[in-house]
Amino acid sequence: MAAFADHLKGIEQHLRLLNAKPGMLTTGTMPEYLHRRSEGVVGILGRLIRDAAMEAMNSGKERFDETLLDAIIIGRQDLSHEAGETAGVTDSPGAGRPEDSRRKKPGRRRGRNTVFDDHGPEAAEAAS
Numbered sequence: 134m135a136a137f138a139d140h141l142k143g144i145e146q147h148l149r150l151l152n153a154k155p156g157m158l159t160t161g162t163m164p165e166y167l168h169r170r171s172e173g174v175v176g177i178l179g180r181l182i183r184d185a186a187m188e189a190m191n192s193g194k195e196r197f198d199e200t201l202l203d204a205i206i207i208g209r210q211d212l213s214h215e216a217g218e219t220a221g222v223t224d225s226p227g228a229g230r231p232e233d234s235r236r237k238k239p240g241r242r243r244g245r246n247t248v249f250d251d252h253g254p255e256a257a258e259a260a261s
Contacts, residue, residue, distance in 0.1 A: 137173060138164050144182060156197035158182075166199055174209070181207045 138159060145158040157163055171178035182197075184205045189195050 134164070134168065137168050140175065140178070141167060144178075148182075148186070158197065163197075163199075166202070170202065170207075177207055177209065181205055 141158045141164055158167065167178060171181055181202065184207060185197055185202050188205065189197060189201060194201060
């Protein structure tokens with residue numbers, strides 16, 4: 134949740150640079166609300182905020198609040214594959230793969246991607 138809150142701070146800062154009045158995205162219950170609405174998916178969060186900003190400008194409110202955000206309907210089906218918003222997002226296990234690869238192989242579980250893991254200073258010294 135801390136990384137999500139940091140992401141919200143960045144979005145809020147960009148909206149301020151555009152002289153927009155986004156309301157408070159990072160205070161009160163708004164971070165939890167946005168996390169729940171976006172399911173923690175950055176692509177959905179971006180679409181939600183973009184659509185809410187358009188609605189705020191069109192309606193003349195120019196502020197975000199939960200009432201305005203509640204009126205925005207967004208979900209995984211709204212994400213753009215071409216824009217890269219669906220990276221890592223699937224509606225169901227095996228979505229987008231051939232039918233045969235969806236079958237679960239007995240006793241085989243896919244491991245976690247460890248590419249970006251920090252193995253600590255000892256591992257860094259041993260690698261050099």
